[in-house]
Amino acid sequence: MSELRDVRSIGEQRWVPLRDLLLDPENPRLPADMQGEDQEDLAVHLELGFDALTVAESIASHGFFGSEPLIVIAENGSDRWVVVEGNRRLTALLGLVDPKIRTQFANPSPWEPLAAQANMSYEDQVPVVVLPDRAAATPIIGFRHISGILQWQPYAQARYIARLVDEDHMTFAEVAEMIGVDRTKVGNLYRDQAIATQAREMGIETGPMEEAFSLLTVAMSTPKLRDHIDAPLGSKAVPGEAPIPAERASELKELVTWLYGDADVEPVIGESRDISKLGNVVASKIGLHALRERVTLEAAVQKVKDADANPRQRLMLRLRTGKNSLSAALEDIDDFVGEAEVNDAVDEVRAAADALLAALSRD
Structure with missing residues (x-):
């Protein structure tokens, strides 16, 4: 009879006081310009954008499910723990125990009765799984939020992949295998976030792009628009290098404007289905000239048809x-x-x- 063995598990299960838990300042869900902000600012953003109230309602009514522990790593130089998986749940807990934080939420009123119902404090113990470092958390976070049922928005997915490639020096193939997605998707998301980063470094406002990142991913799957800015295939993107040649900077700026608008003009597309139409217009000299004269997309399409x-x-x-x-x-x-x-x-x-x-x- 073979010897029975324990199933291999990762991490150490513990219960730690809520006061020792920290929101992750490197959370891919956060906008790039919020990296490193203080805990209150992070909580306010996560509550506003990711519906922490719904989680708080569940905790107040049913308690915190021990079957879903937070995943944490040690904060450098302290005895506290950074939550690398479970930041929405931690935001809900902070809102329930801290009046100073919840009064800064966009709508504090529903939080007050929930806080009274929950009757929690910073001394309450929370179930966690302690991992040695971020790399140990990569498989579960990547699988859950990129290929799994709790998928992040596209920009957060792209930023997480970029972190694995740029900081952990993983190849596209290694990332694809680890998180369970196609290698092509990994390359495309890496390229697209690199384009967003390059645009931001050029001084282009990228807030709308981060919020509607899928428009950029659709645009970069359109060969005529990709050719307009000389963007590479995702599989050909070089880690650490700007994907758009310097001589195409003006074309990148105008593409971002067509997709998202700017302070002076509205975007020329109304929805993602217009992007293929935009590609056909941009590929025509007459259509491109019309767009640069700031006519509507429909007017530019008509000019292309008339010319033909x-x-x-x-x-x-x-x-x-x-x-x-x-x-x-x-x-x-x-x-x-x-x-x-x-x-x-x-x-x-x-x-x-x-x-x-x-x-x-x-x-």
């Missing part, structure tokens, strides 16, 4: 488009009869039609 048609085809296309638009307008007109703006628009349509009829009657 002979004069008669262009005329028929415009006439059919106008007829279809007017027919569609009939579906809505009854709800707005009598409005001055609507009447003015109809008058302009009539004037345009009269001009067309006059042109047809000329000898």
